[in-house]
Amino acid sequence: VTVGFGTFTRDGGSPRLGFRKGDVVVDLGSGSLDGLLAQNRVVWERVTEGALANADAGDHCVPAESCVPLLPFTIADYVDFYSSLEHATNLGRLFRPDAEPLLPNWRHLPVGYHGRAGTVVVSGTPVRRPRGQALPPGADAPRFGPSARLDVELELGFVVGAPSRMGEPVPVGRALEHVFGVVLLNDWSARDVQAWESTPLGPFLGKSFATSISPWVVPMAALEPFRTAPATPPDAAPLEYLREEPWALDIALEIEINGHRVAATNARELSWSVAQQIAHLTVNGAHLRTGDLLGSGTVSGARREERGSLLELSWNGTEPFALGDGTERTFLEDGDEVVLRGVAGTGDDAVALGEVRGRIVGA
Amino acid sequence: VTVGFGTFTRDGGSPRLGFRKGDVVVDLGSGSLDGLLAQNRVVWERVTEGALANADAGDHCVPAESCVPLLPFTIADYVDFYSSLEHATNLGRLFRPDAEPLLPNWRHLPVGYHGRAGTVVVSGTPVRRPRGQALPPGADAPRFGPSARLDVELELGFVVGAPSRMGEPVPVGRALEHVFGVVLLNDWSARDVQAWESTPLGPFLGKSFATSISPWVVPMAALEPFRTAPATPPDAAPLEYLREEPWALDIALEIEINGHRVAATNARELSWSVAQQIAHLTVNGAHLRTGDLLGSGTVSGARREERGSLLELSWNGTEPFALGDGTERTFLEDGDEVVLRGVAGTGDDAVALGEVRGRIVGA
Numbered sequence: 001v002t003v004g005f006g007t008f009t010r011d012g013g014s015p016r017l018g019f020r021k022g023d024v025v026v027d028l029g030s031g032s033l034d035g036l037l038a039q040n041r042v043v044w045e046r047v048t049e050g051a052l053a054n055a056d057a058g059d060h061c062v063p064a065e066s067c068v069p070l071l072p073f074t075i076a077d078y079v080d081f082y083s084s085l086e087h088a089t090n091l092g093r094l095f096r097p098d099a100e101p102l103l104p105n106w107r108h109l110p111v112g113y114h115g116r117a118g119t120v121v122v123s124g125t126p127v128r129r130p131r132g133q134a135l136p137p138g139a140d141a142p143r144f145g146p147s148a149r150l151d152v153e154l155e156l157g158f159v160v161g162a163p164s165r166m167g168e169p170v171p172v173g174r175a176l177e178h179v180f181g182v183v184l185l186n187d188w189s190a191r192d193v194q195a196w197e198s199t200p201l202g203p204f205l206g207k208s209f210a211t212s213i214s215p216w217v218v219p220m221a222a223l224e225p226f227r228t229a230p231a232t233p234p235d236a237a238p239l240e241y242l243r244e245e246p247w248a249l250d251i252a253l254e255i256e257i258n259g260h261r262v263a264a265t266n267a268r269e270l271s272w273s274v275a276q277q278i279a280h281l282t283v284n285g286a287h288l289r290t291g292d293l294l295g296s297g298t299v300s301g302a303r304r305e306e307r308g309s310l311l312e313l314s315w316n317g318t319e320p321f322a323l324g325d326g327t328e329r330t331f332l333e334d335g336d337e338v339v340l341r342g343v344a345g346t347g348d349d350a351v352a353l354g355e356v357r358g359r360i361v362g363a
Numbered sequence: 364v365t366v367g368f369g370t371f372t373r374d375g376g377s378p379r380l381g382f383r384k385g386d387v388v389v390d391l392g393s394g395s396l397d398g399l400l401a402q403n404r405v406v407w408e409r410v411t412e413g414a415l416a417n418a419d420a421g422d423h424c425v426p427a428e429s430c431v432p433l434l435p436f437t438i439a440d441y442v443d444f445y446s447s448l449e450h451a452t453n454l455g456r457l458f459r460p461d462a463e464p465l466l467p468n469w470r471h472l473p474v475g476y477h478g479r480a481g482t483v484v485v486s487g488t489p490v491r492r493p494r495g496q497a498l499p500p501g502a503d504a505p506r507f508g509p510s511a512r513l514d515v516e517l518e519l520g521f522v523v524g525a526p527s528r529m530g531e532p533v534p535v536g537r538a539l540e541h542v543f544g545v546v547l548l549n550d551w552s553a554r555d556v557q558a559w560e561s562t563p564l565g566p567f568l569g570k571s572f573a574t575s576i577s578p579w580v581v582p583m584a585a586l587e588p589f590r591t592a593p594a595t596p597p598d599a600a601p602l603e604y605l606r607e608e609p610w611a612l613d614i615a616l617e618i619e620i621n622g623h624r625v626a627a628t629n630a631r632e633l634s635w636s637v638a639q640q641i642a643h644l645t646v647n648g649a650h651l652r653t654g655d656l657l658g659s660g661t662v663s664g665a666r667r668e669e670r671g672s673l674l675e676l677s678w679n680g681t682e683p684f685a686l687g688d689g690t691e692r693t694f695l696e697d698g699d700e701v702v703l704r705g706v707a708g709t710g711d712d713a714v715a716l717g718e719v720r721g722r723i724v725g726a
Contacts, residue, residue: 077481082564091563103562108505109496113564114477114571118440118652119529128530130647133472133602142471144602166482167491193647199466200454201445201476202565208477209647239496239507284493284556284572289481 002352004181004216005051007032008067015070019051020216020354024061026054033073033217037161037180038290044161044180048219069215071122072183073159076291078120078211079281080155080187081112083272085232087300090312107235109242110272110280112297115187116208120293123214123356127188129334129363130209134192146363147190149317150332153298154255154308154340156267157185158274159217160292167285172244175278178288181217182249184340184356185295188212191311191331213293214340214354222351226250226344231301234271241283242276249344251353253299255308256339257332260324263313265306267342269299334362365715367544367579368414370395371430378433382414383579383717387424389417396436396580400524400543401653407524407543411582432578434485435546436522439654441483441574442644443518443550444475446635448595450663453675470598472605473635473643475660478550479571483656486577486719490551492697492726493572497555509726510553512680513695516661517618517671517703519630520548521637522580523655530648535607538641541651544580545612547703547719548658551575554674554694576656577703577717585714589613589707594664597634604646605639612707614716616662618671619702620695623687626676628669630705632662697725 001022008018008025015032018025028051036047054060082088085102088111092101105111129150133142161180164170170178187207194206230248237243251267277294298308307313313321314330322328332338338360342353364385371381371388378395381388391414399410417423445451448465451474455464468474492513496505524543527533533541550570557569593611600606614630640657661671670676673694676684683691695701701723705716 077479079567095563104498104503105496105505105559105562109560111560111564111567113567114479116440116477116649117480118655119649128648131532132647133468135467140467142468142602144604169494190647196468197472197474198563198565199468200458200561200565201474202561202563204442204474204476205643205647205649208644208649239505241507280568281571284495284553284568285491286479286482286568286571292481 001350002216002354003222004218004354005033005036006072006216007070009070010062010066010068018067019055020064021052021055023064024055025064025067026051027060027062034291037073037159040162041177044219045221048221069122071120072215072217074291075117075120075293076289078115078117078293079112080115080295080297081110081272081277082297083110083270083277084297084299085271086269086302087298087308087312090300090307094316108238110277112277113202115211119208120211120213123212125212125358126361127210127358128361130190130193130205131363132190132193132205133196135196142196147193149191150360151189151191151310152255152338153187153189154253154263155185155187155298156296157183157213158294159183160288160294161290163290164282164288166287169285170278170282170288172242172275172279175275176220178278179220179274181219182223182353183217184214184342184353186212186338186340186356186358187295212356212358214356216354218351218353223249223344228268230271231268232271241279244273244275247273251342251344253340253342256341257323257329257336258325262321262323263305263307265299265301265308267299269301270296332360334360336360364713365579365717366585367581367717368396368399369435369579370433372433373425373429373431381430382418383427384415384418386427387418388427388430389414390423390425397654400436400522403525404540407582408584411584432485434483435578435580437654438480438483438656439652441478441480441656442475443478443658443660444473444635444640445660446473446633446640447660447662448634449632449665450661450671450675453663453670457679471601473640475640476565478574482571483574483576486575488575488721489724490573490721491724493553493556493568494726495553495556495568496559498559505559510556512554513723514552514554514673515618515701516550516552517616517626517628518548518550518661519659520546520576521657522546523651523657524653526653527645527651529650532648533641533645533651535605535638535642538638539583541641542583542637544582545586545716546580547577547705547716549575549701549703549719549721550658575719575721577719579717581714581716586612586707591631593634594631595634604642607636607638610636614705614707616703616705619704620686620692620699621688625684625686626668626670628662628664628671630662632664633659695723697723699723
């Protein structure tokens with residue numbers, strides 16, 4: 001069942017805070033999720049219990065299909081990590097074929113960078129194919145035009161609730177006190193733009209045109225039963241400030257294009273935990289703010305069908321894959337609709353993260 | 364004379380919008396600069412004229428020395444560019460000694476990346492030396508500890524006022540309609556942390572601990588008389604969307620450590636203009652938001668004493684330079700106080716950007 005807190009509107013009214021459980025949304029009053037985010041775990045759990053009781057009793061409930069989800073919270077800073085071993089390894093194999101695929105820093109720290117907070121959008125928002133500069137193979141000057149290598153990245157997004165104080169690193173063992181919950185995240189990427197622009201300062205316009213998130217933020221407490229060991233811990237002995245019992249979340253993830261499943265993997269493939277990411281992010285004195293969004297990085301497994309991006313699925317465009325409707329893809333075409341899904345558990349106890357949906361509109 | 368809009372407090376009161384001219388601040392009422400920023404150039408110029416008249420008449424004026432400057436506006440996204448040819452060339456010489464110093468993309472696009480908006484602070488805020496991971500020379504595993512290579516970067520910061528719409532690129536010829544004004548910016552950098560973490564996704568914790576800006580945002584109109592040609596345009600024929608008559612601002616800039624001037628350069632060294640940076644930033648459909656902060660990148664000139672970072676001044680630590688008080692520096696020591704200053708013009712018509720001040724506190 002889909003559960004989570006979000007912000008919605010009905011019949012063109014002003015934004016309201018809601019808790020979705022399955023087919024209903026409990027209406028928790030006017031405003032967005034921002035106010036609840038800024039509280040703490042004790043309040044979050046009390047409000048969650050109350051909302052669950054309302055949902056079960058049918059109190060303050062409206063049909064989910066009558067609710068238009070809005071961006072659930074105001075994004076403060078958006079950081080995107082790179083925490084799946086198989087994804088980082090695949091990208092190394094593709095772009096540094098003559099070298100060790102994994103860069104030396106990857107096993108020692110959760111590599112990440114800042115993305116554009118202002119272009120995070122809610123599921124359902126159409127994504128316009130970006131224009132930009134790219135260097136055609138063999139050319140010595142860039143061309144300008146619509147991206148020819150538009151891609152998705154299948155990720156989790158962790159939502160920071162309680163802030164921390166500037167200058168005070170958050171210990172790894174206390175990091176989860178700051179995390180309100182989880183969304184699915186599609187880190188749309190224009191690979192040709194990204195390849196040309198990214199040296200030496202990293203991705204910029206190849207990513208900044210849009211990042212989509214699911215509308216209902218699943219509280220961390222709801223995912224507690226699905227803690228498990230990661231497929232591969234990053235390192236046998238990380239530095240002290242990153243040390244904890246390795247853990248991950250057992251969440252089945254998939255990518256669907258035009259109704260056809262093209263990849264299925266699991267969040268267990270994330271080697272670095274969100275607790276380690278937060279300990280790292282704050283160890284230099286940077287603080288967390290309410291509304292910080294932490295992307296996990298693309299989740300990829302070892303097998304081909306477990307790869308969380310088209311870049312990997314098509315091996316940089318060299319191996320087209322079948323959609324199942326008689327067509328093939330390397331990267332996205334105009335009109336394609338991408339849906340990411342995530343579910344923890346099975347049967348009556350399953351917790352669905354909902355979906356992130358986006359259709360590609362021509363440049 | 365120092366001019367500009369900012370947010371201040373007096374006697375522990377709530378934030379107020381102010382216009383500083385020299386030794387006085389015109390009190391423009393409660394609130395921050397955010398509201399004025401969100402207007403447009405017509406309103407900005409009308410309010411500026413009114414504030415100047417007030418300052419000259421002594422109306423609503425309080426002594427500047429009685430005002431405690433606050434962060435003048437809420438930072439939306441913070442982007443840092445890399446638009447000084449000499450700086451980019453110096454970094455190439457230092458870190459890729461066997462290759463062409465300038466990377467191929469530099470002449471075709473204003474290279475940039477997103478920084479951390481949440482840790483932008485106002486001048487006067489102490490800067491704690493960050494701790495982090497770094498790879499000692501010759502080592503095969505990182506060590507953790509206080510940064511040993513703490514640095515400054517001398518930059519301008521352009522402040523976005525009027526927003527643009529997602530999906531609608533801002534033409535280069537209309538970009539300045541969105542720019543409210545200019546601050547000085549110190550992009551503090553921990554070079555050892557940055558070197559180890561930055562592949563493949565760019566700077567992260569080496570920069571995210573603090574970025575300082577001057578408190579009084581100088582309106583663009585006040586700098587109009589100081590438009591000039593850049594020292595070096597980036598390229599003879601940039602792509603169409605970046606094409607304009609090359610221009611820069613003639614602003615003398617300097618770095619002072621503990622009262623001793625260690626570098627002096629000029630904003631003419633910025634090859635890419637803020638109009639080109641905005642045209643580039645939005646060409647993929649990303650929009651501007653009120654409060655976006657666009658760092659110019661470190662401003663360096665061709666001569667040694669014109670280099671805008673200690674990394675360049677000390678040639679990556681290999682050439683200590685004298686402070687003038689009998690001591691030498693390669694990078695910053697605890698207790699050092701750094702001041703950046705900027706002035707356009709001379710004599711009675713001079714416009715001062717004020718200063719960015721920060722003292723290093725031990726880790």
